[in-house]
Amino acid sequence: MFDDLLSLLFPKSCYACDGAMARGEKYICTKCSVKLPYTDSHVHGATELNPLQRRFWGKVPVRFAFSYLHFMPKGRVQRLLHRLKYKGAQELGEHLGQRYGSLLSDYSYPEQFDVVVPVPLHKYKLRRRGYNQSESFSRGLAEAMQLPHYNKALHRTIDTATQTRKNRLDRWQNVEQVFQVQHPEVVRGKRVLLVDDVMTTGATLEACAVALLAAGATEVSVATIAAA
Ligand SMILES: [Zn+2]
Numbered sequence: 001m002f003d004d005l006l007s008l009l010f011p012k013s014c015y016a017c018d019g020a021m022a023r024g025e026k027y028i029c030t031k032c033s034v035k036l037p038y039t040d041s042h043v044h045g046a047t048e049l050n051p052l053q054r055r056f057w058g059k060v061p062v063r064f065a066f067s068y069l070h071f072m073p074k075g076r077v078q079r080l081l082h083r084l085k086y087k088g089a090q091e092l093g094e095h096l097g098q099r100y101g102s103l104l105s106d107y108s109y110p111e112q113f114d115v116v117v118p119v120p121l122h123k124y125k126l127r128r129r130g131y132n133q134s135e136s137f138s139r140g141l142a143e144a145m146q147l148p149h150y151n152k153a154l155h156r157t158i159d160t161a162t163q164t165r166k167n168r169l170d171r172w173q174n175v176e177q178v179f180q181v182q183h184p185e186v187v188r189g190k191r192v193l194l195v196d197d198v199m200t201t202g203a204t205l206e207a208c209a210v211a212l213l214a215a216g217a218t219e220v221s222v223a224t225i226a227a228a
Contacts, residue, residue, distance in 0.1 A: 015083045015092050016076040027095045028080075037070040037077060039227065042107050052227055055202040060209045063191070063219045064112065067199055067227035068100040077226050081197065084225075085129075090136040093197075096225055097140020104223075105145055113221060114190040116142040116149045119208055120179075122159040137225050138195035147193070154208055155182040179208050181215035188216035199227040 012021050016032035028036075044050035045064060052065035069077050080096070083089040104110070118138035126132060135151050142149035158178045181187060192212050196205055199222070209220040 015089060016080050018079075027092050032076055035076065037072060039067050039070055041066045041227075042104055042109065052199065052202075052222075055199075056206060056209075056222075059202075060206050060213070061220070062205075062209060062222055064109070064221035064223075065199075066100075066104070066221070066223040067225070068096060068103075068223075069226040071198060071200075071226035071228040081226060084133045084136070085197065088130070090131050090133070093133055093136030093225075094140035094143075097137040097142075098144045099140075100223070100225075101141040101144025104141075110145040110147055112191065113145070113147055113193040115153075115186065116145070116147050116193045116195060117153045117187065117212070118151055119194065119196040119204060120151075120154050120156045122156045124159050134195055134197045137197060138223075141193070141195060141223065150183070150186045153181060153183050153186050153192075154211065155180045178204075179211045181211050184215040187212055190217055191219040192217045192221070194220055194222045196222070196224045197226070199224040 013019060014021050014025070014029035014032055015027050016036070017029065019029055019031075021029050039052070041050050041052050044053075046053060048054065050065060052067055053062070056062040056065060071077055071081075080092065084093045116138050118132060118135040121129070121132045121134075132151070138151070139149055156178055157180055194205060194208055194212065199205060205222045205224075209222070212220050
């Protein structure tokens with residue numbers, strides 16, 4: 001009853017469409033939940049039918065490549081990511097992680113991984129933003145899949161935001177040295193599920209996977225909220 005009273009006084013709006021939400025809806029309204037552009041990457045697993053998987057071929061061995069949603073430049077996904085990244089909506093990241101984590105659990109994926117690790121932000125960016133948006137998503141994923149979550153396994157040594165004007169090749173040489181495994185003991189001999197918010201070229205995930213494998217991880221898989 002208290003919850004009902006609260007929602008009457010402070011109606012919450014949907015993070016994806018800004019519309020008012022009905023009782024029982026959480027962060028994303030039912031209409032948006034139905035209409036979100038879900039990928040079926042978890043259905044295709046590690047086969048060539050999964051286009052995300054193919055992005056890593058010939059670059060770095062990635063066991064599974066998953067994304068919850070297709071990235072769309074305008075619309076619901078873009079609004080969700082904006083809320084998460086720039087409006088402090090960490091609870092949304094965790095909620096999306098829990099939803100995707102339970103979906104992956106329905107397909108028995110938790111038994112494929114030993115530990116969940118988010119892509120880190122550089123410490124300056126972390127200080128500016130106050131939180132790592134990928135970490136809230138990976139925390140939700142780990143909770144729903146009942147797997148350990150290590151948010152400090154990887155360390156970002158260079159603030160890549162300052163490097164965006166360089167040409168593509170320079171950027172790639174740069175990104176290769178951007179990540180270090182800070183605590184090799186937590187990934188050594190483990191099958192790591194590496195988590196980021198958005199996958200575009202896959203270069204960031206690739207660089208992290210290289211670092212994790214070099215540190216002794218037996219296998220790396222990747223999962224993101226959205227893939228372009
Ligand atoms: Zn909505």
